[in-house]
Amino acid sequence: MQSFLEETLLSVIKKEGSLENLIFVLPSKRAGAFLRNSISKHIDATIFAPEIVSVEDFVENISGLAYASTTQQLFELYKAYVNVVQGEKDGFYAFSKWGNTLLQDFNEIDRYLVDTSKIFSHLNAIQEINHWSLEKEHSAIIRNYIAFWDSLEALYGSFNTSLMDKGLGHQGLVYRQACANLDPYIEDTKQSKHLFIGFNALNTAEELIIQTILEKTNSEIYWDIDPYFYKDPVHDAGFFMRQFKSKWGLYKDKPLVSSTIQYQNPKLIEITGVPKNVSQAKYVGGLLGDLQENNSVQLANTAIVLGDESLLNPLINAIPESISNINITMGFPLTQTPLESLFSQMFDIYTREDSQGWYYQQITTLLNHPYLQILFSGSDGNIADVICEQIKTKNWIYVDAAKIKSLVKDKSDYLGLLFFEDKLTPKLFLEQCLALILAIKEAINSTENGLELEYLYRFHQLFNQLHELVATYPFINDIQSLFGLYKELLSKETLDFKGEPLKGLQIMGMLESRNLDFETVIITSVNEGILPSGKSNNSFIPFDIKKMYGLPTYKEKDAVYTYHFYRLLQRAKNIYIVYNTEPDVLEGGEVSRLVRQLLADENMAKYIQQKIAYSAIKSPKKKMGSITKDDHLLQLLKEKASNGFSPTSLSNYIRNPLDFYKKNILRINDVEEVEETVAANTFGTIVHETLDELYAPFLNTFLEPEKLAKLVPAIEGVVKKHFALNYANVSLDQGKNLIAYHVVLKYVATFIKLEIEAAKKYRIKILGLEMALSTTINLPELGFPVLIKGKLDRIDEVDGMLRVIDYKTGKVEQKNLNVTSWDDLIVNYDKSKAFQLLCYAYMFHKNTPITNVEAGIFSFKNLKAGILKFKNDKSTNITADTIALFEKELHALVLEICDPSIPFVEKEIK
Numbered sequence: 001m002q003s004f005l006e007e008t009l010l011s012v013i014k015k016e017g018s019l020e021n022l023i024f025v026l027p028s029k030r031a032g033a034f035l036r037n038s039i040s041k042h043i044d045a046t047i048f049a050p051e052i053v054s055v056e057d058f059v060e061n062i063s064g065l066a067y068a069s070t071t072q073q074l075f076e077l078y079k080a081y082v083n084v085v086q087g088e089k090d091g092f093y094a095f096s097k098w099g100n101t102l103l104q105d106f107n108e109i110d111r112y113l114v115d116t117s118k119i120f121s122h123l124n125a126i127q128e129i130n131h132w133s134l135e136k137e138h139s140a141i142i143r144n145y146i147a148f149w150d151s152l153e154a155l156y157g158s159f160n161t162s163l164m165d166k167g168l169g170h171q172g173l174v175y176r177q178a179c180a181n182l183d184p185y186i187e188d189t190k191q192s193k194h195l196f197i198g199f200n201a202l203n204t205a206e207e208l209i210i211q212t213i214l215e216k217t218n219s220e221i222y223w224d225i226d227p228y229f230y231k232d233p234v235h236d237a238g239f240f241m242r243q244f245k246s247k248w249g250l251y252k253d254k255p256l257v258s259s260t261i262q263y264q265n266p267k268l269i270e271i272t273g274v275p276k277n278v279s280q281a282k283y284v285g286g287l288l289g290d291l292q293e294n295n296s297v298q299l300a301n302t303a304i305v306l307g308d309e310s311l312l313n314p315l316i317n318a319i320p321e322s323i324s325n326i327n328i329t330m331g332f333p334l335t336q337t338p339l340e341s342l343f344s345q346m347f348d349i350y351t352r353e354d355s356q357g358w359y360y361q362q363i364t365t366l367l368n369h370p371y372l373q374i375l376f377s378g379s380d381g382n383i384a385d386v387i388c389e390q391i392k393t394k395n396w397i398y399v400d401a402a403k404i405k406s407l408v409k410d411k412s413d414y415l416g417l418l419f420f421e422d423k424l425t426p427k428l429f430l431e432q433c434l435a436l437i438l439a440i441k442e443a444i445n446s447t448e449n450g451l452e453l454e455y456l457y458r459f460h461q462l463f464n465q466l467h468e469l470v471a472t473y474p475f476i477n478d479i480q481s482l483f484g485l486y487k488e489l490l491s492k493e494t495l496d497f498k499g500e501p502l503k504g505l506q507i508m509g510m511l512e513s514r515n516l517d518f519e520t521v522i523i524t525s526v527n528e529g530i531l532p533s534g535k536s537n538n539s540f541i542p543f544d545i546k547k548m549y550g551l552p553t554y555k556e557k558d559a560v561y562t563y564h565f566y567r568l569l570q571r572a573k574n575i576y577i578v579y580n581t582e583p584d585v586l587e588g589g590e591v592s593r594l595v596r597q598l599l600a601d602e603n604m605a606k607y608i609q610q611k612i613a614y615s616a617i618k619s620p621k622k623k624m625g626s627i628t629k630d631d632h633l634l635q636l637l638k639e640k641a642s643n644g645f646s647p648t649s650l651s652n653y654i655r656n657p658l659d660f661y662k663k664n665i666l667r668i669n670d671v672e673e674v675e676e677t678v679a680a681n682t683f684g685t686i687v688h689e690t691l692d693e694l695y696a697p698f699l700n701t702f703l704e705p706e707k708l709a710k711l712v713p714a715i716e717g718v719v720k721k722h723f724a725l726n727y728a729n730v731s732l733d734q735g736k737n738l739i740a741y742h743v744v745l746k747y748v749a750t751f752i753k754l755e756i757e758a759a760k761k762y763r764i765k766i767l768g769l770e771m772a773l774s775t776t777i778n779l780p781e782l783g784f785p786v787l788i789k790g791k792l793d794r795i796d797e798v799d800g801m802l803r804v805i806d807y808k809t810g811k812v813e814q815k816n817l818n819v820t821s822w823d824d825l826i827v828n829y830d831k832s833k834a835f836q837l838l839c840y841a842y843m844f845h846k847n848t849p850i851t852n853v854e855a856g857i858f859s860f861k862n863l864k865a866g867i868l869k870f871k872n873d874k875s876t877n878i879t880a881d882t883i884a885l886f887e888k889e890l891h892a893l894v895l896e897i898c899d900p901s902i903p904f905v906e907k908e909i910k
Contacts, residue, residue: 001301001571003517004224004259005031006038008197011222013042016193022050023194029054030329030501031198031515037502051192055199055206056171062185062209063178068168071465071489074099075473080158082475085151093481096488103170105540106156110172112204113179114549120153122545175205182212194219198515200567201240201560204550207248214250223256224515225563226263226570228603230256236562262571264603269569271595273581273612278314280524280578283613285318287522287576288505292323297574299323303506303518305568306330307525315507315524325504329512331494334462339455340490342369343433347483350424357400364388366418375414375443383408383415395727414439426482430467434460454495462489510564520574523565526592527579532561565594581612625658627904636665637898641782644774644789645894647839651832653897658906660897683740684809686722687860688770688793690748691807693718695794698766703759708752715748747809747860754863758798767802768795775846777894786894792840804841804855804878805867808833812859818871822885826893833857837870838878838886845883853878 016022019039026032032052039049053061060067068076078095089095109116127149163169169177178185194213199221202210213219229237245256274283284304291297306312312328313336319326334340345366349358366372367384376384390407391399401419408415417436420428437460444452466486470476476485506518510531528534535554537543546553569575577598579591598604627633645664653660662668694711723732723741732741758764774789794805817834819825825835837855844850854876856867869876896902 001517001519001573003034003038003571004198005035005515005517006042007259008222009035009038009042012195018047019043019050020048021192023058023189023192024050024052025055025058025194025196026052027055027198027200027514028512029057030512033501034516035197059175059178059206059209062181063169063174064167064181065164065169065174065177066167067174068163068166068170070100070103070492071469071485072168073103073163073170074488075469076162077103077155077159078475079473080155080162084155084158085148087147091478091481092475093478093484096481096484100488101538101540104538106159107170107172108539108541108551109156110170110176110205112549112551113176113208114551116153116156119541119545119549120156122548123152123541124149126542126545172205175203179205179208182209186213186216190217193217196221198222198224200225200514200563201556202244203552207244211248211250223258224567225258226566227258227261228263229563229566230258236559237566238563239556239559240563263566263569265573267569267573267575267604267607269575269577269598269604269608271577271579271599271608271610273579273591275582275614276580277308277311277525279614280580281311281314281318283578284315284522284524284576285320288323289320291520292320297520299505299520300325300503301518302520302522303508303513303516303568304522304524305513306507306509307523307527307531309509311524312507319505323505325500327501327504327506328497329501329506329508331496334455334458334490334493334495337455337495338370339452339459342366342371343459343486345369346418346433347479347486350429350479351483356398357403358398360391360397360399363399363404364391371440372418375440377443424479426470426476426479427467429479429482430463430470433463434467437463458493458495462486462493465489510561513564513568517571518568519572520576521568521572522576522578523568524578525580526565526577526595527583528590528592531565531592531594532558534558562594624908625906627658627661629900629903633665634898634900638784640665641784641786641894641898644787645897646790647788647836648790650788650839650893650897651829651836653893654826654832654835655829656907656909657904661904682726683744684807685726686719686744687747687809688807689722689726690715690718690744691751691793692770693722694748694752695766695769699769701766703755703764703766705756705759708756708759711752712749715745715752719744719748747863750863751858751860754866762798765797766794767797768792771795773840773843773847775843777891779891779895781895782898786898788839788843788890790840790843792844795844802850802853803867804837804844804853806833806837806840806855806857807860808857809860811861812857812868813862814865814868814871817857817868820873822889825886825889826896834870838882839890841878842883842886842890845880849880850878850883851880 012022013019024032024035026035032054035052036049056067074096077099078092081095081099082089109119124146127146160169160173163173164177194217196210196214196219199206199210200223210221214221223241225238225241229235230241232238233242241256241258245251272283274280288299288302291302292299304315306315309330312330312332316328345362349362349366352359352362367376367388372384373382376382387404387407396403401421404419405415414436417432417439420432422428437456441453441456466482466489469485470482476482506516523531525531539546541551543553545551577595579595581591583590599608599610629637649660649664652664694714698707719741720732723744727737732738755764771792771794772789773792774787777786777788779786792804793807796803796805812833816830816832817837819831819834824831825838837857841850841853841855844853854869855878856869858867859865862868870878872882
C-alpha cells in the first residue's frame with residue numbers, strides 16, 4: 001500500500017527534482033515525522049532537508065507572536081475583565097467556569113476574521129431584546145448582565161492588547177496577525193516554494209493565507225480526498241472540498257486535483273457491536289492476538305484509533321504481552337494517575353471543611369492512600385493506621401488538626417504537611433504540596449519505582465507552575481479558586497509515552513490520524529455522540545449568529561469527523577469498526593450515523609461483515625465452603641465448649657456453620673467502624689439497659705399501675721444516659737441519630753404503657769432482670785463437658801405462672817415461635833427465636849426445676865401484638881416433658897458441632 005504522503009512525495013520529486021528550496025506545510029507535526037521518514041526512503045543522495053512545518057507553527061512564524069498557554073490566556077482575560085467590566089464582578093473561581101467558553105469564542109472570532117465591532121454590537125442588541133421589559137427600571141442583576149455584554153468589545157480589545165504587549169497571542173489572534181503580516185512574509189520567502197499537503201477543513205484565516213500564497217507565488221496544494229466523496233454532492237467527507245472548489249478563485253479556470261481512487265478497492269470491513277466500554281478494549285485485545293497468531297496482517301502497519309480516548313487505559317491492559325512494539329501517540333492523562341487522587345483528596349478536605357472540623361471519612365480515606373501509607377510506614381508501625389484506628393475507637397465523626405495530632409505520641413513531621421491549624425492560603429498550600437512530593441520521593445524505592453517517580457516529577461512541575469501563577473496574579477486568594485485552576489491545568493497535562501513513532505502498533509486519537517495511512521485500522525467507540533460528537537453549544541454566540549458571520553457550527557464539526565473517518569478507510573485493506581451496543585447518555589448513544597451510512601452504501605456493502613460480540617456469561621455455581629475439623633480446630637472447640645456456648649452462638653450455627661466457625665470459634669468480628677448512626681446492636685443494647693434500670697426498683701415486687709406510670713417522666717433521662725454510655729461523641733440533635741433517639745423513647749414509653757395495662761389485669765411479679773444462667777451438658781460421646789450460658793432479660797410471674805421473657809428490638813412474629821416438629825429447632829433458622837427461648841427455659845430448669853412455665857418475646861417492632869409466646873401443638877405451657885424433648889435436640893446439636901467427622905459446611909443463606 002502506498003500512503004498519501006509517499007504518493008505526494010514521489011509526485012513532488014518527479015516534478016521538482018530538488019527538495020532543498022521547498023517548504024512543506026502539513027496539518028500536524030506527526031504527519032511531518034512520517035514525511036521525513038518517506039524522504040529518507042526515497043532519496044538516495046545526501047541533500048539539505050526541506051523545511052517541514054505544521055500549519056500552527058507556520059502561522060506562528062508569519063505572525064511574529066508566540067502562542068500563549070490556555071492558563072495564561074485565562075489569567076489575562078480575567079485581568080482585562082476586572083479592569084473593563086463595570087458593576088459587580090465574579091471572583092476568579094466563578095469566572096473560570098465560563099471564562100474558557102469566552103476564550104473559545106474570541107478565538108473563533110479571530111480565526112474566522114469576523115468584524116468584531118459588528119458581531120459584538122449584534123450580540124449586545126440580542127441580549128437587550130431578550131431582557132426587554134415593560135418595567136421602566138431594570139433590576140441590578142439585569143443591569144449588570146447587559147453592562148457585561150455592552151463591554152464585550154472593550155474586553156476583547158483589552159485582552160488582545162495585553163497579550164500582544166507580551167509578544168503572545170491566543171490561536172485566533174496569532175492567525176489574524178499572520179494575515180496582517182502576509183505580504184512581508186511572502187517577500188521574505190520568494191525564493192522558496194510552499195507545498196500545502198493533506199488539508200481538509202480550513203478556517204477563514206488559513207484559507208486567506210493559503211490562497212494568497214498560492215496566487216502570489218509558485219506554490220501548490222495537494223488535497224487528500226478520494227474522488228468518490230468529492231464528486232458526491234451530499235457526502236460530508238467531501239463537504240469542505242466542494243466549498244473550496246466553488247469559492248476559491250484559484251479553481252475558476254482549473255479543476256481541483258484530488259488523490260487517486262482508492263476507497264472502492266476490495267476491503268475487509270468488520271463491524272462489531274460490543275457491550276460497554278471496557279468490553280470494547282478487551283475485544284480489541286483479543287482481535288490483536290488473533291491477528292498476530294494468524295499472521296494475517298502486519299501489526300507494524302496497523303493503527304488503533306480511539307474514538308473515545310478514555311479507553312486508553314483499559315486498552316493498554318488488554319493488549320497481549322506477545323505484542324512488544326507499541327507506539328502511543330496520545331499522552332496518558334495525569335487525571336488517571338494514582339497521585340492525582342491524593343491531591344484531589346487534600347483539596348477536598350480544605351474546600352469542604354466546616355465549623356465542626358473534617359468529616360472522619362475524608363481523613364481516613366486520605367490517610368489510607370497508598371502513597372501516604374508508604375510515607376507513614378516505619379519500623380515502629382504505621383502512624384496513619386494508628387490515627388485511623390483511634391478515630392474508630394473514639395467514634396469521632398468530625399476531627400480537626402489538633403485532634404489528629406493528639407492521637408500520636410511521637411509527632412510526625414509529615415502530619416504537618418497534611419493537616420494545618422493555621423489559616424491556610426493558596427501559597428502555603430502549594431508549598432506544602434511541593435514538600436509532600438519531595439517527602440514521598442524520598443520514601444519510595446527509586447530503583448524499582450520509575451513510573452511513580454515520573455508521576456511525582458510531573459506533579460512537581462504542575463505545582464511549581466501553580467505557585468508561579470499565584471505569585472504573579474494576586475486574585476487567586478482562596479483554596480476554592482486554586483482548586484478550580486488546579487483542575488483546569490491538570491486536565492490538559494499528560495504523561496508522554498516513550499516509543500518509536502514510525503514502528504510497531506500505533507495507538508492514536510482520531511485527529512492524530514491526519515495524513516497517515518495504515519493497511520489495518522481498528523476504530524473504537526463508533527457511536528453517535530462520540531463519532532461524530534453531535535450537537536453541542538459550548539459558546540455564548542447563538543447558532544443563527546454563527547451562521548450569519550461564517551463561524552463553524554456542529555454541522556462543520558460533524559463534517560470534519562466524517563472526513564477523518566472515511567479517510568482512514570480510504571486506503572486501508574482491513575478495517576475493524578467497534579461500537580458500544582449499550583446506549584448511555586454519558587458514553588454516547590446508538591451506533592454512529594457513519595456506520596449506518598457505510599451500511600447503506602451499495603458499493604461497499606459487499607465487503608462488510610456485521611456481528612455482535614459478547615462474553616458467554618454463565619451463572620457460576622456457588623462453591624460452598626467447608627472446614628474440616630483437624631486437631632487444632634477440635635482443641636479450639638473444646639476450649640469454646642468449656643467457656644460456654646450461648647443461645648445466640650448456637651443459633652449462628654443453625655443459620656450457617658461457617659459463620660459460627662468464623663465468629664464464635666475464631667472470634668473474627670466485623671471490622672470496627674466509626675458509628676455515625678446507631679447500629680442495630682447498639683440500638684438493642686440501649687433499649688435493654690434502659691429497661692433494666694427502669695425496672696430495677698420493682699425486683700421481687702408486684703407491678704402496680706400507679707408506680708409504673710411514674711416511670712414515664714424518667715424515660716427521657718435514662719435513655720439519654722445510656723445513649724451517652726454506649727454512643728459517645730455523637731450529637732443526637734439532628735439527622736438519623738435524632739430519629740433513632742426518638743424511636744427508643746417511643747419503644748420504651750409504649751412498652752411501659754403496655755405493662756400498665758397488663759398490671760391492671762394481672763398480678764405481675766418481677767423475679768429477675770438480666771439474670772445470668774448456665775448449665776453443663778455431659779455427653780459420653782464427647783469426653784468433655786459443654787457449658788451452655790446466657791443472660792436472660794427478664795423472668796417474672798403472672799398470676800402464679802412463671803414466664804421466661806426475652807426482649808427483641810427487631811421484628812418477630814408469632815409464626816417464628818410456633819413449633820410443630822422438634823427437628824425444626826436445630827435445622828430451620830426461622831425457628832431460632834423459639835430455640836433461644838427454650839435454651840433459657842432449659843438453663844433455668846436445670847438450676848430451679850420447673851413443672852410449668854411459659855416463654856415469650858416482646859418484639860419492639862411488633863409491640864401491638866403484646867407478648868409472643870412459644871407454642872407447641874397450640875399449647876404455651878413448657879413442662880418437664882417439653883424440656884426433655886428440647887434437651888434431646890440440644891444434645892444432637894452439640895454433638896454435631898463437636899463431632900470430628902462432621903465439617904463446618906457453609907449453608908446458602910436465603
